[in-house]
Amino acid sequence: MAEKPVAKKRPRADAERNRLRLLDAAKDAFARDGAATSLEEIARTAGVGIGTLYRHFPTRDVLVEEVYRQAIGQLGEAADRLIASEPPVEALRQWLLVCIDYLSTKKLVAAALGGNADHLYANSGDIMRNAIEHLVRHAERAGDIRAVPDPFDLLRAVAGIFYVAPETDWEPGARAMVDLLIAGLRKD
Amino acid sequence: MAEKPVAKKRPRADAERNRLRLLDAAKDAFARDGAATSLEEIARTAGVGIGTLYRHFPTRDVLVEEVYRQAIGQLGEAADRLIASEPPVEALRQWLLVCIDYLSTKKLVAAALGGNADHLYANSGDIMRNAIEHLVRHAERAGDIRAVPDPFDLLRAVAGIFYVAPETDWEPGARAMVDLLIAGLRKD
DNA sequence: TCATATACGGAGGAAGCCTCCGTTTTGCAA
DNA sequence: TTGCAAAACGGAGGCTTCCTCCGTATATGA
Numbered sequence: 001m002a003e004k005p006v007a008k009k010r011p012r013a014d015a016e017r018n019r020l021r022l023l024d025a026a027k028d029a030f031a032r033d034g035a036a037t038s039l040e041e042i043a044r045t046a047g048v049g050i051g052t053l054y055r056h057f058p059t060r061d062v063l064v065e066e067v068y069r070q071a072i073g074q075l076g077e078a079a080d081r082l083i084a085s086e087p088p089v090e091a092l093r094q095w096l097l098v099c100i101d102y103l104s105t106k107k108l109v110a111a112a113l114g115g116n117a118d119h120l121y122a123n124s125g126d127i128m129r130n131a132i133e134h135l136v137r138h139a140e141r142a143g144d145i146r147a148v149p150d151p152f153d154l155l156r157a158v159a160g161i162f163y164v165a166p167e168t169d170w171e172p173g174a175r176a177m178v179d180l181l182i183a184g185l186r187k188d
Numbered sequence: 189m190a191e192k193p194v195a196k197k198r199p200r201a202d203a204e205r206n207r208l209r210l211l212d213a214a215k216d217a218f219a220r221d222g223a224a225t226s227l228e229e230i231a232r233t234a235g236v237g238i239g240t241l242y243r244h245f246p247t248r249d250v251l252v253e254e255v256y257r258q259a260i261g262q263l264g265e266a267a268d269r270l271i272a273s274e275p276p277v278e279a280l281r282q283w284l285l286v287c288i289d290y291l292s293t294k295k296l297v298a299a300a301l302g303g304n305a306d307h308l309y310a311n312s313g314d315i316m317r318n319a320i321e322h323l324v325r326h327a328e329r330a331g332d333i334r335a336v337p338d339p340f341d342l343l344r345a346v347a348g349i350f351y352v353a354p355e356t357d358w359e360p361g362a363r364a365m366v367d368l369l370i371a372g373l374r375k376d
Numbered sequence: 377t378c379a380t381a382t383a384c385g386g387a388g389g390a391a392g393c394c395t396c397c398g399t400t401t402t403g404c405a406a
Numbered sequence: 407t408t409g410c411a412a413a414a415c416g417g418a419g420g421c422t423t424c425c426t427c428c429g430t431a432t433a434t435g436a
Binding site: 247 | 391392393394395396397401402403
């Protein structure tokens with residue numbers, strides 16, 4: 001009980017194969033249509049039955065989460081890199097811009113921001129939350145910006161510009177918003 | 189041709205009655221569940237057939253638009269009132285806070301912000317757009333804030349905080365965001 | 377090789393969307 | 407008042423998606 005039998009069992013080869021196929025198909029579909037794509041369509045594209053999809057990913061959210069874990073991970077790494085290489089406020093600014101890029105190419109980092117995450121997104125959401133938290137606290141400690149009650153809201157505001165109207169040409173507005181937020185954060 | 193025959197025709201009594209019933213049911217449903225409620229449910233609540241609903245409101249968007257026209261109108265009036273009674277920047281700040289109240293009670297001013305408005309939301313969207321445009325330009329003219337490329341984005345950011353995660357306790361964050369934005373806008 | 381735990385996959389019920397069209401109602405005109 | 411056409415009603419039905427359940431197929435290790 002102290003040590004669970006790690007790697008309890010290798011999954012069957014077909015299971016692993018189908019899992020990867022599904023993730024692959026899902027990645028494309030989400031990037032194309034956002035998180036609302038038809039799951040049956042994804043299963044069809046992957047060449048497996050809908051039942052198989054649901055066994056591997058019991059809910060839409062689980063699938064989304066899985067697909068974006070990687071991208072979200074990259075965002076987390078970007079935060080570390082920027083903190084190491086840039087002045088604190090600049091690091092924060094650039095990181096938000098990177099997030100905008102991810103939003104536009106992957107469509108749905110936003111999903112990881114959803115707070116209905118009773119249980120899901122625990123992972124991705126935490127990564128994002130930690131990243132922005134780090135960046136903001138770092139800049140606070142440097143004395144460059146005023147205190148921010150909940151740094152996560154910065155992200156929500158930027159993502160929100162996309163989220164409210166994804167069809168429009170939202171990116172310029174989002175970038176302008178980053179500058180505006182940074183301006184508001186700087187100590188006078 | 190100069191003057192169209194105004195009030196071309198009084199609608200039939202039953203048509204008018206059902207229309208009102210539908211709007212009433214829709215208002216409740218939207219406030220409860222946001223804009224994604226089932227239209228069949230609304231028709232059922234209103235005690236009319238689904239066909240009747242669709243005749244009166246050919247698309248979901250038309251129905252949403254109609255339901256929120258009144259609320260949006262009030263937001264427009266609030267803008268005028270605040271411009272008249274408050275210093276420019278304060279008017280802007282307070283108006284954004286009023287929008288937050290509306291978001292929380294009516295759920296979906298956000299729908300009026302959607303830019304996919306190829307044709308719809310023309311009305312409500314314009315009202316919101318005009319209101320924030322006025323408020324911002326007014327403050328700009330007074331020399332209190334820096335130039336804002338697209339004032340509408342302010343609204344999108346605030347609404348976005350709600351929109352990204354409506355289930356959470358988003359209001360404090362949204363209010364904080366308003367202050368942050370105002371701080372960013374003020375001239376140093 | 378063979379037994380069985382594991383995985384597959386699709387049929388099917390529930391729900392929603394929207395259209396179409398036969399039936400009913402209304403209100404104007406005679 | 408009565409008749410009747412225009413207007414409105416409303417739900418069946420075709421389509422899509424969601425998700426579950428369970429009979430069938432197969433990988434794996436003894």
